[in-house]
Amino acid sequence: MSLTDSQYNEIMREYDSRRSYDMRVASDRLREVEDRIPRIRDIRREVCELTGKVMRDTLLNGSDSSDALSEMSSRLHELSLEKERLIKEAGFPDGYLDPPYICPDCKDTGYVDGKKCHCLRQKEFDIAYSQSHLKSYLADQSFDDFSLSYYDDKNASTGKTPRQYASLALKGCRTFAENFHGKGSGNLLLHGPTGTGKTMLSNCVARQVLRAGYSVIYFTAYSFFELMSDKTFGRESGKNDMDYDNLMHADLVILDDLGSEATNRMTVTHLFNFLNERIISASPVLITTNLTMDELMKRYSDRIFSRIIGSYSVYTLLGSDIRILKRYK
Numbered sequence: 001m002s003l004t005d006s007q008y009n010e011i012m013r014e015y016d017s018r019r020s021y022d023m024r025v026a027s028d029r030l031r032e033v034e035d036r037i038p039r040i041r042d043i044r045r046e047v048c049e050l051t052g053k054v055m056r057d058t059l060l061n062g063s064d065s066s067d068a069l070s071e072m073s074s075r076l077h078e079l080s081l082e083k084e085r086l087i088k089e090a091g092f093p094d095g096y097l098d099p100p101y102i103c104p105d106c107k108d109t110g111y112v113d114g115k116k117c118h119c120l121r122q123k124e125f126d127i128a129y130s131q132s133h134l135k136s137y138l139a140d141q142s143f144d145d146f147s148l149s150y151y152d153d154k155n156a157s158t159g160k161t162p163r164q165y166a167s168l169a170l171k172g173c174r175t176f177a178e179n180f181h182g183k184g185s186g187n188l189l190l191h192g193p194t195g196t197g198k199t200m201l202s203n204c205v206a207r208q209v210l211r212a213g214y215s216v217i218y219f220t221a222y223s224f225f226e227l228m229s230d231k232t233f234g235r236e237s238g239k240n241d242m243d244y245d246n247l248m249h250a251d252l253v254i255l256d257d258l259g260s261e262a263t264n265r266m267t268v269t270h271l272f273n274f275l276n277e278r279i280i281s282a283s284p285v286l287i288t289t290n291l292t293m294d295e296l297m298k299r300y301s302d303r304i305f306s307r308i309i310g311s312y313s314v315y316t317l318l319g320s321d322i323r324i325l326k327r328y329k
């Protein structure tokens with residue numbers, strides 16, 4: 001990963017301070033619960049005494065402690081059941097005494113069994129590709145905010161009305177995002193004119209997938225091809241290879257506004273290789289484009305086009321410019 005030491009240290013400091021917060025909340029809640037149910041405090045003391053006593057006996061007397069151990073563990077079990085019951089009866093929510101981890105998988109440490117947790121990988125992506133803007137932007141983009149009422153439901157000159165197309169796209173994207181499980185989740189292509197909601201839908205997908213704990217890398221076509229040509233021409237430090245590696249290993253890659261770049265033979269090859277590798281490893285990609293299917297075929301060759309059609313769910317978005325409609329609503 002192409003982070004500097006200081007960027008990495010900054011991330012680790014964030015984890016540290018989050019963990020202190022987690023512990024503080026947990027200990028405040030423990031005090032609150034113990035004040036309300038004094039028996040919980042007695043239970044905690046008994047647990048401490050029990051475990052301390054067995055440890056002392058084992059260390060000092062060297063006694064064969066298997067009996068003592070099994071007696072202790074059955075008593076500990078009893079105490080833990082009693083504690084659970086008391087907390088529940090007092091009306092505290094489940095898990096109230098657990099620290100409020102943002103990522104329960106790594107308990108806000110960034111690592112699981114010595115390997116980077118998905119939350120750490122995402123933080124690295126966010127910094128490496130300056131995508132923190134994506135997160136804040138995504139905060140208010142959920143499928144529930146996607147309103148079909150902006151789409152015209154009368155004009156069906158292309159077979160369906162714009163609203164019917166949008167409804168299919170919404171359903172397809174939602175299903176994709178809700179069932180996302182990393183590799184093998186399929187691919188999406190959203191196409192249609194500017195301002196018909198493609199970017200909003202892809203943001204809704206990104207948000208849901210991120211929330212489920214998967215990593216997402218977002219690229220405009222322009223920045224994607226810039227990275228690809230850096231990889232081809234960059235010879236120093238191997239940085240671009242690592243970037244490319246990340247691009248290949250992200251759980252979901254979003255390629256926004258395909259067709260807005262200046263196309264040449266090189267970009268066509270890059271795009272083909274990229275889509276091909278992602279398909280071979282069953283790694284999902286979401287593409288948005290203003291181009292029609294005919295235009296895609298003309299611009300990127302039949303090879304790419306047949307790749308896209310064959311392994312992507314394709315949705316069309318049409319209609320009067322929603323951004324304009326919104327402004328005049």
Ligand SMILES: [Zn+2]
Nearest residue numbers: 103106117119
């Ligand atoms: Zn984590």
